[in-house]
Amino acid sequence: xxxxxxxxxxxxxxxxxxxxxxxxxxxxxxxxxxxxxxxxxxxxxxxxxxxxxxxxxxxxxxxxxxxxxxxxxxxxxxxxxxxxxxxxxxxxxxxxxxxxxxxxxxxxxxxxxxxxxxxxxxxxxxxxxxxxxxxxxxxxxxxxxxxxxxxxxxxxxxxxxxxxxxxxxxxxxxxxxxxxxxxxxxxxxxxxxxxxxxxxxxxxxxxxxxxxxxxxxxxxxxxxxxxxxxxxxxxxxxxxxxxxxxxxxxxxxxxxxxxxxxxxxxxxxxxxxxxxxxxxxxxxxxxxxxxxxxxxxxxxxxxxxxxxxxxxxxxxxxxxxxxxxxxxxxxxxxxxxxxxxxxxxxxxxxxxxxxxxxxxxxxxxxxxxxxxxxxxxxxxxxxxxxxxxxxxxxxxxx
Numbered sequence: 205x206x207x208x209x210x211x212x213x214x215x216x217x218x219x220x221x222x223x224x225x226x227x228x229x230x231x232x233x234x235x236x237x238x239x240x241x242x243x244x245x246x247x248x249x250x251x252x253x254x255x256x257x258x259x260x261x262x263x264x265x266x267x268x269x270x271x272x273x274x275x276x277x278x279x280x281x282x283x284x285x286x287x288x289x290x291x292x293x294x295x296x297x298x299x300x301x302x303x304x305x306x307x308x309x310x311x312x313x314x315x316x317x318x319x320x321x322x323x324x325x326x327x328x329x330x331x332x333x334x335x336x337x338x339x340x341x342x343x344x345x346x347x348x349x350x351x352x353x354x355x356x357x358x359x360x361x362x363x364x365x366x367x368x369x370x371x372x373x374x375x376x377x378x379x380x381x382x383x384x385x386x387x388x389x390x391x392x393x394x395x396x397x398x399x400x401x402x403x404x405x406x407x408x409x410x411x412x413x414x415x416x417x418x419x420x421x422x423x424x425x426x427x428x429x430x431x432x433x434x435x436x437x438x439x440x441x442x443x444x445x446x447x448x449x450x451x452x453x454x455x456x457x458x459x460x461x462x463x464x465x466x467x468x469x470x471x472x473x474x475x476x477x478x479x480x481x482x483x484x485x486x487x488x489x490x491x492x493x494x495x496x497x498x499x500x501x502x503x504x505x506x507x508x509x510x511x512x513x514x515x516x517x518x519x520x521x522x523x524x525x526x527x528x529x530x531x532x533x534x535x536x537x538x539x540x541x542x543x544x545x546x547x548x549x550x551x552x553x554x555x556x557x558x559x560x561x562x563x564x565x566x567x568x569x570x571x572x573x574x575x576x577x578x579x580x581x582x583x584x585x586x587x588x589x590x591x592x593x594x595x596x597x598x599x600x601x602x
Contacts, residue, residue, distance in 0.1 A: 205413045205463035212457050214350045215376040218450065220442075222378050223340070226258050229376045233336040234294025236265045238287055240308045241299045242272045246342065249386045255299065255340070267291045269311075272300065275357045275364060275478045275485065276307035281321045284311035288335065298339040298374075301395070302346025305339045306354035309372040312337050324367055325356045331369035340378045343387055344449040345395030345486060347402060347456025349377040357479055364479035365572060379453065381445040389436055393545035394486030396432050399452040400425060401489040405468040406460045408500070408510060408580045414463050421460045422517050424451045429518065433544050469580060470496050472573025473588055476565035483554050490547045491554070494538040495594045498602060500581045501530050507581060535602040551595045562592045 217225060230237060237259065246252040259266055269284045287293065288311065298308035312334035314321040324331050341349050348354065352373045357364040387395070407421040428451050434444035454460070473496070474488040500507045505527070512526035515533030523529045541547045548554055566588035570576055575583040583591075 205417075206411060206465050208462040210458045210462050211370060212350055212373065214374050214457075216350065216379060216453075217376060218379045219446075220380060220382055222380055223254065223258060226255070226338075226340075226378070227263065229338055230259070230264070230295060230297065233338070233375065235263055236291065236293045236295070237267070238269060238284060238291075238293045238296045238311070239266050239299065240269045240272060240284060240296060240304055240311070242270070242274075242301070242304050244270065245386075246299055249383075251299065251340075251342070251383060255297075265291070265293075267293060272304045272307045273357075273482075274301075274303050275482055276303040276355075278322050278325065278356055278358045280307055281310045281314060281356060284308070285314040285321055288315050293335070295336045295338060298337060299342065301341070301343035301391075302348045302398075305337070305341070305348045305374065306346075306356065308337050308339065309334070309348070309354040309369075309374075310356055310367065313369055313372055322356075322358055325354075325358070325365050326367075328367040328369055331367065331371065334369065334371035337372070337374045338376045338378075339374050340380075340383070341449070342383050343391060343395050344384055344445070344452040345398040347399075347453050349374055349379065350453050350457040353456075355475070357482075362479050363568075363572075364475040366475075377453075379449055381442055381449050384445050384449060385440045387439075389439075389546070391484075392435060392439070393432075393547050394484050394490075395452065396428060396448065396486070396545060397490035397493075397541060397547060398486035399428055399448070399455050401470055401486075401493055402452075402455040403428075403460060404493060405471060406464060407514070408507075409464045409466055410580060411464045411466070417460050417463055420454075422514075424455055424460070425518050427451045429540065432540075436545070466580065467574040467578025469573070469575065469583065472569045472575060473565075473591065475572070476569045477551075477556070479568075480561055480565060481554075481556050483556070487547055487554060490541040490545070491549055491551060491595050492591065494534050494541070494549075494599060494602075495591045497534040497537065498531075498594075498599070499583075499587065499591050501527065501534065503587075504581045531602045538599050538602070550598060551592075556596075559593060559596060562589050566592060
């Protein structure tokens, strides 16, 4: 196990009816609030009205920034920074999924930066300070509510990049499973795929002696796989929603990654798909992941034992032939995404009909993701191209 630093001071308010505490929480940081949210679903569900009722005009000055995209864009970040400065706002209240919280994070850091906000995405070392962030999570997916990371898209440069900063960790996160009851099935499934991908990226790692991280990842995978079909059949099943929500938070708050070393693989590749085609992040990850798993097994026999362990511990497979067990585990992963989560499992099904940009996306993924030397199995531009081309076709062999 490698040396590490873990610092996660987020105050988690988990469970039903916790928004009764919202006024008290916000007033710790100020009464001039930037309310950040997405496309308006919080108004349809009544959450917006509930929040505004609690933030009465006599106590809070609220300025709204709506329309945050599912792949949050730098222009929204720039607008948020402008509003905070002009209105002398003191705290950001982010209401939504990971995209809204990610945008809020870079807004919070950008307030104290004199240059363009995109500089903070390209170079996280420039992130020096931030105003406080409080969030109300509406979707189980990214884990951003309890970590220091954010991913932002720049349509002008066709880039989708991650940044981070200790100052960006939310001060307080409200996690009420009942708020996720109204999440549509397609978004629920995308969030589940995102959560599992976070766990896969940390689990398939060559660091020795990290039993704690491995067992934590396996336990969270099992919880996600068990509860996924339940929420898709019964969207208001509180316990299933609660387990998915808490699993998504724990999957990326550092518990499963600390002590590991190495770069991720599927996320850098998917970020290029999102940057060029603006597809749903979790859907892209579901499409890429089984193809990446097969690439690892096909090209590096040293991976067979870990994938076999995954098959035995997660999918309850038996067998002495590690390669055979590993391939069966990939098949079951693919069909979990396809048959249980009902995710479209080819790029053609999500509207990407041409492979003309595959080479360019592969180049950018290798460049931004350090894929040639950092991940579980190193990937060249040609390797990434092959994986992306496989994503245009149904998987027939594993």
